Amino acid sequence: MLRTLDEQLRAVGAVVPDYQGRGLLAVPATVLDAFGVRTDDDPPPLADLDRELLDGVRQIVVVLADGLGWSQMDRLCALGVTPFIARIRERARARDHAQLLEATTVFPSTTAAAITTMHTARTPQEHGNLAYFVWLEEFEQVTQMLRWGPGFTRRGSYFDDPKLDPRPYAKVPSIHGRLREHGIASYVIEPEPFRSEAMTRMHAREATYVGYHLPTTMGVLIRGLVEGRPHGTRPAYVYAYWAGIDTSSHLYGPMSAEAAAEAAGFDLNLARAVGDRKAGDTLIILTADHGHSFTDPDKVIDLLGDDQLRALLRNPIAGEPRLAFLHADDPSAVRDHIESRWPDEFTLLSRDELLDAGLFGGRGDTSLAKRRIGEVLAMLSTDRAARIMRVDGQDFRHRGSHGGMSPEEMRIPILAWRA
Numbered sequence: 001m002l003r004t005l006d007e008q009l010r011a012v013g014a015v016v017p018d019y020q021g022r023g024l025l026a027v028p029a030t031v032l033d034a035f036g037v038r039t040d041d042d043p044p045p046l047a048d049l050d051r052e053l054l055d056g057v058r059q060i061v062v063v064l065a066d067g068l069g070w071s072q073m074d075r076l077c078a079l080g081v082t083p084f085i086a087r088i089r090e091r092a093r094a095r096d097h098a099q100l101l102e103a104t105t106v107f108p109s110t111t112a113a114a115i116t117t118m119h120t121a122r123t124p125q126e127h128g129n130l131a132y133f134v135w136l137e138e139f140e141q142v143t144q145m146l147r148w149g150p151g152f153t154r155r156g157s158y159f160d161d162p163k164l165d166p167r168p169y170a171k172v173p174s175i176h177g178r179l180r181e182h183g184i185a186s187y188v189i190e191p192e193p194f195r196s197e198a199m200t201r202m203h204a205r206e207a208t209y210v211g212y213h214l215p216t217t218m219g220v221l222i223r224g225l226v227e228g229r230p231h232g233t234r235p236a237y238v239y240a241y242w243a244g245i246d247t248s249s250h251l252y253g254p255m256s257a258e259a260a261a262e263a264a265g266f267d268l269n270l271a272r273a274v275g276d277r278k279a280g281d282t283l284i285i286l287t288a289d290h291g292h293s294f295t296d297p298d299k300v301i302d303l304l305g306d307d308q309l310r311a312l313l314r315n316p317i318a319g320e321p322r323l324a325f326l327h328a329d330d331p332s333a334v335r336d337h338i339e340s341r342w343p344d345e346f347t348l349l350s351r352d353e354l355l356d357a358g359l360f361g362g363r364g365d366t367s368l369a370k371r372r373i374g375e376v377l378a379m380l381s382t383d384r385a386a387r388i389m390r391v392d393g394q395d396f397r398h399r400g401s402h403g404g405m406s407p408e409e410m411r412i413p414i415l416a417w418r419a
């Protein structure tokens with residue numbers, strides 16, 4: 001029996017993204033709003049943020065901890081792994097110049113989509129960086145969307161060719177350029193190797209890039225900008241990124257001792273950066289691009305090795321291990337095959353229904369998203385992931401995954417405090 005989209009999502013306990021002020025999209029919108037740059041064309045800022053936290057702000061620092069979902073942060077604080085974050089959460093409970101908001105990330109719940117949203121204040125539907133792996137007609141290839149290069153290898157970008165400029169491929173402008181046009185300094189603190197990557201060149205080129213060679217120095221760089229103020233008396237926005245919690249959660253599992261050790265290091269780094277600062281004219285916002293769901297590497301579903309499925313597809317499989325994009329001229333045949341081959345494993349979603357429901361953002365034209373998302377999306381919500389791509393001849397055997405709509409993947413924290 002065919003079910004409506006709402007029935008499908010409720011059946012698996014899916015959490016839908018919020019684009020109206022209670023999701024990740026509202027974080028960059030709040031930055032624009034706080035500095036008087038936001039326009040009517042922009043999405044709404046954080047709906048529930050205490051406006052007193054914005055009064056007199058001259059600097060905003062957004063720290064994005066990749067993979068630090070709501071449930072992970074909650075557990076880490078309860079276990080005493082992240083004492084500094086726990087202390088700020090206590091400040092939030094006491095309403096001591098701090099606030100904790102539960103929010104949702106974008107859909108799909110993945111870094112490529114979320115980070116682009118952070119740099120542009122635009123939805124995945126608008127910016128087009130819709131998943132880790134995306135079929136791009138421009139290059140007739142499944143593309144890894146963080147470096148914009150062939151998905152089947154770990155290195156290389158189309159833009160390594162000096163004759164190919166990445167900027168025309170950016171579909172929306174960045175918030176960094178808009179801030180600088182209004183006299184507001186903008187900084188990006190990320191690993192030094194990211195400086196020349198396509199994502200940076202497309203969506204953060206107007207920011208002053210401050211690269212770190214060791215993750216332990218991220219906090220040193222934050223402190224240097226917040227205290228040293230190389231921008232003088234001008235207002236400033238600082239975006240800082242930490243990757244390790246995501247990496248350890250993929251490799252060992254989101255609730256593993258290894259992931260906890262990485263989170264403890266991040267917590268110490270953040271404490272050394274801003275932990276001794278009294279409430280001042282700087283607003284710190286700690287958030288994440290997604291959480292993680294535990295996945296059993298011994299229970300991976302091999303979509304890539306299914307010759308019958310491949311014969312039904314127009315393009316190779318793309319998307320995420322938890323959310324496969326299936327480009328098909330006959331979507332019903334793809335649905336019938338998957339339901340027959342793997343009964344009750346996948347939630348099979350319609351691209352057009354998802355777009356109509358606004359799950360990719362609901363803003364702007366849908367033509368770009370329709371080209372890049374398959375007609376059928378095969379979503380997993382248990383402890384299973386799918387094999388959709390081999391990279392340098394190797395398979396992913398992750399114990400933590402994201403991209404889908406489980407609460408563990410979709411719910412993220414927004415922890416804001418004055419420093």
